[in-house]
Amino acid sequence: MGIRTGKEYIQGLRKGTREVWLRGERVADVTTHPAFARPLAHTAGLFDLQHDPVHRDVLTWRTPGGDLVGTSYLPCKTKEDIAKRAAAYRVMAEPTLGMMGRSPDFLGSVLHGFAESSELLEPLGGDFANNLREYANYVRDNDVFLTHAIITPQNDRSKNSAGQADEFLHLGVVRETSEGLIVRGARMLATMGPIADEVLIYSMANQKPEDSNYLFVFAMPIATPGIRQICREPYDDGTRLAANHPMAANFEDSDTLIIFDDVLVPWKRVFAHNNVPVINDFHARNTGKNHSSHQAAVRGLVKLEFVVGLLMEVVKANGSEKFLHVQQMVGECVHYVELMKSCLVRAIAECEPGFGGTIKPPLLAVNTGRMLTSRFYSRIIEILQTVGAGGMQMMPSMEDFHSPISTDIEKYYQGATGVDAEKRIRLFKMAWDICGDAFGSRQVQYERYHQGDPVRNMAGLFMNYDKSVCEGLVARAIESTSQDILLKLQAPKMALAA
Numbered sequence: 001m002g003i004r005t006g007k008e009y010i011q012g013l014r015k016g017t018r019e020v021w022l023r024g025e026r027v028a029d030v031t032t033h034p035a036f037a038r039p040l041a042h043t044a045g046l047f048d049l050q051h052d053p054v055h056r057d058v059l060t061w062r063t064p065g066g067d068l069v070g071t072s073y074l075p076c077k078t079k080e081d082i083a084k085r086a087a088a089y090r091v092m093a094e095p096t097l098g099m100m101g102r103s104p105d106f107l108g109s110v111l112h113g114f115a116e117s118s119e120l121l122e123p124l125g126g127d128f129a130n131n132l133r134e135y136a137n138y139v140r141d142n143d144v145f146l147t148h149a150i151i152t153p154q155n156d157r158s159k160n161s162a163g164q165a166d167e168f169l170h171l172g173v174v175r176e177t178s179e180g181l182i183v184r185g186a187r188m189l190a191t192m193g194p195i196a197d198e199v200l201i202y203s204m205a206n207q208k209p210e211d212s213n214y215l216f217v218f219a220m221p222i223a224t225p226g227i228r229q230i231c232r233e234p235y236d237d238g239t240r241l242a243a244n245h246p247m248a249a250n251f252e253d254s255d256t257l258i259i260f261d262d263v264l265v266p267w268k269r270v271f272a273h274n275n276v277p278v279i280n281d282f283h284a285r286n287t288g289k290n291h292s293s294h295q296a297a298v299r300g301l302v303k304l305e306f307v308v309g310l311l312m313e314v315v316k317a318n319g320s321e322k323f324l325h326v327q328q329m330v331g332e333c334v335h336y337v338e339l340m341k342s343c344l345v346r347a348i349a350e351c352e353p354g355f356g357g358t359i360k361p362p363l364l365a366v367n368t369g370r371m372l373t374s375r376f377y378s379r380i381i382e383i384l385q386t387v388g389a390g391g392m393q394m395m396p397s398m399e400d401f402h403s404p405i406s407t408d409i410e411k412y413y414q415g416a417t418g419v420d421a422e423k424r425i426r427l428f429k430m431a432w433d434i435c436g437d438a439f440g441s442r443q444v445q446y447e448r449y450h451q452g453d454p455v456r457n458m459a460g461l462f463m464n465y466d467k468s469v470c471e472g473l474v475a476r477a478i479e480s481t482s483q484d485i486l487l488k489l490q491a492p493k494m495a496l497a498a
């Protein structure tokens, strides 16, 4: 079948019955509910983009079977293949200015890496590894839109899953049957869950043996009886005027808690379970992390470029760009953009051997880019808040332009030379959405947490880092200083002797 259009994607969401709860009510049809209208339109737009003659060659490739499929499933044999993947990530990120974390290429990259690394699951025996490969082909060939839920709900973080107040507060296996696994409990959180086709369930590495019953890899269609999603309070319920909230009313991603109520996961859809060491090893070494971190870093760069551009326009509009300390702060942000670009050059130039004759972007480079996005993004937002200051708070509604006070609006909201009131108001509204609105706070939180807990990620980086070069320099320095000290200690004696 191959790539779908946006219309086909939306039609697909109408098949089956999905259970989505929003503000105390069950959503009858996510494709017509106003709260999902904008994310749906943006996602559908990305499906259509694959058919656009301008972008088709970058966004797609032809499988040996003849299907035209998404580039996030492109196996990499050469550096050009990695470069093509990077170019496709960029084309996918630009329409939403990097704000949509769960564009289809993100989980496409995760699943592609999982399948590419499926040999790591062979020690499980049975059909698990093969099930994963077949599932990845199915998703690729049918252009399926995935979400994922990898984290257990917080509940009580001082206890593991087995120790929670209820045995199945966290998603776990109730029993095995001849048909598959019966699973019960919750996972958090599934971004875009209400309008995704399927959900991929897996975990972070380093899970404890006592949580064996909560450790598995499987995928299920969202429209499965017993799968229930509870949406967080929407920041845009479809009623906000895009002119007043150019970012918040356009780029809302929904997030849900996803509950499995004794759902049967057929064996075909189970890719791993009941073996903590093998599953931990799979999560530590599969190339899904390489490809998805690469995607996240490219998307992150687009996002940084956009907010830095916004920052530049804001300081131009309020005339503060002439002040030295403001120039210094914007210059600092330019550094961040340029550093991100450097990580992405390494992603291709220093590619490494992967599984089965493939190559992969080095995790250190792409993961550094991905983790830096989070730090840089929140710092740029802090600077935007500092230089935008109270100006962002006092912007009127766009409706005021069409009211009896419109001349006041034109006069009193004008900016520095050459920036009229309308441009300044539009700019500052955009800036406020990004750094003051709930939408903007979620964006900061998304970058901080979507890749897992940054504290443990950084600690893992330190623990697993090849320290030989850094420590070697220190060893040489110690050696040379100790000789230096010896010389100095000997010097007075020599002087005395003389």
Ligand SMILES: Cc1cc2nc3c(=O)[nH]c(=O)nc-3n(C[C@H](O)[C@H](O)[C@H](O)COP(=O)(O)OP(=O)(O)OC[C@H]3O[C@@H](n4cnc5c(N)ncnc54)[C@H](O)[C@@H]3O)c2cc1C
Residues within 6 Å of the ligand: 147, 148, 149, 150, 151, 152, 153, 154, 157, 188, 189, 190, 191, 192, 255, 442, 445, 446, 449, 450, 451, 452, 453, 455, 456
């Ligand atoms: C906007 C947004 C979108 C997201 N989308 C998705 C998604 O689509 N799919 C998905 O699966 N996840 C998603 N996530 C969830 C994300 O994976 C988690 O937020 C992240 O893994 C951190 O987990 P947590 O929020 O439970 O924080 P916690 O793990 O509870 O961490 C909170 C604090 O407690 C500390 N802490 C907690 N436990 C320990 C411990 N055992 N040892 C040491 N310190 C600890 C942490 O260091 C941290 O400071 C999203 C998150 C956000 C904010």
